Amino acid sequence: MTDVIEADGLHRTYSGGFEAVRGISFTVPRGEIFALLGTNGAGKTSTVELLEGLARPSGGTVRVLGHDPYTERAAVRPRIGMMLQEGGFPSDLTVAETVRMWAGCTTHARPTAEALELVGLTGRAGVRVKQLSGGERRRLDLALALLGRPEVLFLDEPTTGLDAEGRRDTWELVRRLRGTGATVLLTTHYLEEAEALADRLAIMHRGRIVTAGTPAEVTASRPARIRFVLPEGTGPERLPLGLRAAADGRRVEIRTHALQDALGELLGWAAGEGVRLEGLDARSASLEEAFLEIASRADDPPTADASAAAAASSSAPAASPASAVSPTAPTAADPEEVR
Numbered sequence: 240m241t242d243v244i245e246a247d248g249l250h251r252t253y254s255g256g257f258e259a260v261r262g263i264s265f266t267v268p269r270g271e272i273f274a275l276l277g278t279n280g281a282g283k284t285s286t287v288e289l290l291e292g293l294a295r296p297s298g299g300t301v302r303v304l305g306h307d308p309y310t311e312r313a314a315v316r317p318r319i320g321m322m323l324q325e326g327g328f329p330s331d332l333t334v335a336e337t338v339r340m341w342a343g344c345t346t347h348a349r350p351t352a353e354a355l356e357l358v359g360l361t362g363r364a365g366v367r368v369k370q371l372s373g374g375e376r377r378r379l380d381l382a383l384a385l386l387g388r389p390e391v392l393f394l395d396e397p398t399t400g401l402d403a404e405g406r407r408d409t410w411e412l413v414r415r416l417r418g419t420g421a422t423v424l425l426t427t428h429y430l431e432e433a434e435a436l437a438d439r440l441a442i443m444h445r446g447r448i449v450t451a452g453t454p455a456e457v458t459a460s461r462p463a464r465i466r467f468v469l470p471e472g473t474g475p476e477r478l479p480l481g482l483r484a485a486a487d488g489r490r491v492e493i494r495t496h497a498l499q500d501a502l503g504e505l506l507g508w509a510a511g512e513g514v515r516l517e518g519l520d521a522r523s524a525s526l527e528e529a530f531l532e533i534a535s536r537a538d539d540p541p542t543a544d545a546s547a548a549a550a551a552s553s554s555a556p557a558a559s560p561a562s563a564v565s566p567t568a569p570t571a572a573d574p575e576e577v578r
């Protein structure tokens with residue numbers, strides 16, 4: 240499969256010297272949905288803007304559809320769709336007028352009715368933008384991003400502000416677009432969104448990719464968890480040796496990479512001893528746990544990023560130690576950003 244997005248050792252340093260993106264590398268093949276996750280301020284939007292060609296990296300290279308999206312903008316722009324975190328529309332235009340205005344600047348634009356239908360805004364065509372709800376504005380944003388039938392779609396938090404139904408409609412639409420061969424890179428704060436949609440994902444923290452891979456690969460490295468409460472009079476010391484994990488009084492939590500074995504041992508012991516395990520709950524690791532563990536980390540040394548991400552996904556290599564520079568060491572000067 241051809242890689243339509245290639246980021247190699249990307250850095251972005253803002254004026255003032257703050258390095259928001261610290262040497263990240265990943266590739267996205269054609270027809271894949273790739274999600275960038277991370278805490279607030281992790282550098283997702285800063286990265287997406289580099290991929291969209293809205294800013295020039297201060298280090299490293301970006302290729303979208305084989306071109307540099309910043310220096311070869313004319314070659315890339317007609318083939319990509321962008322949904323920024325905050326779209327700015329003239330608020331007095333109606334929804335349909337907004338789409339028509341945008342269509343005027345788009346090569347081979349979809350008909351207005353088709354674009355509105357895709358995002359479920361047909362019934363709101365005559366409504367002024369200022370009267371739309373936040374979720375409807377997000378959908379209008381999406382309609383504009385889809386107008387030019389893009390081969391590559393960048394969606395920065397596409398479902399923020401949408402209700403549960405709107406979110407699911409958007410997921411369905413994104414899947415349909417993938418079905419037509421589009422490549423989608425999205426950022427999201429919703430872990431279930433990444434889990435439901437993404438073929439692969441990367442979790443960013445403080446400007447670096449800490450882990451990357453399929454949702455299953457990312458969670459596989461985390462231990463599963465068994466929780467239960469022992470009955471009165473049964474102390475955790477009575478548990479089989481291998482299961483005497485972190486116990487807080489009668490409350491027991493066991494973390495294990497062999498869930499079936501541990502659960503089998505526990506249930507066998509409970510049956511043999513006639514012990515009832517209250518509130519027994521066994522679950523595999525979730526993306527949320529992986530995310531929270533990463534989010535709680537202090538600023539890791541760059542080398543830790545490289546090994547973690549490389550282990551998680553060979554196709555999404557992390558920053559090489561050589562390319563990870565000090566956050567206070569900008570490479571050049573520029574009025575708006577250090578390039």
Ligand SMILES: Nc1ncnc2c1ncn2[C@@H]1O[C@H](COP(=O)(O)OP(=O)(O)OP(=O)(O)O)[C@@H](O)[C@H]1O
Nearest residue numbers: 253254257259277278279280281282283284285286
């Ligand atoms: N123009 C700017 N000048 C200086 N610093 C900036 C600028 N834009 C963003 N930053 C900083 O860069 C860091 C990364 O911001 P970015 O918006 O890329 O993060 P994010 O992962 O998209 O966060 P969020 O989830 O909150 O949208 C933040 O610390 C932010 O304050």
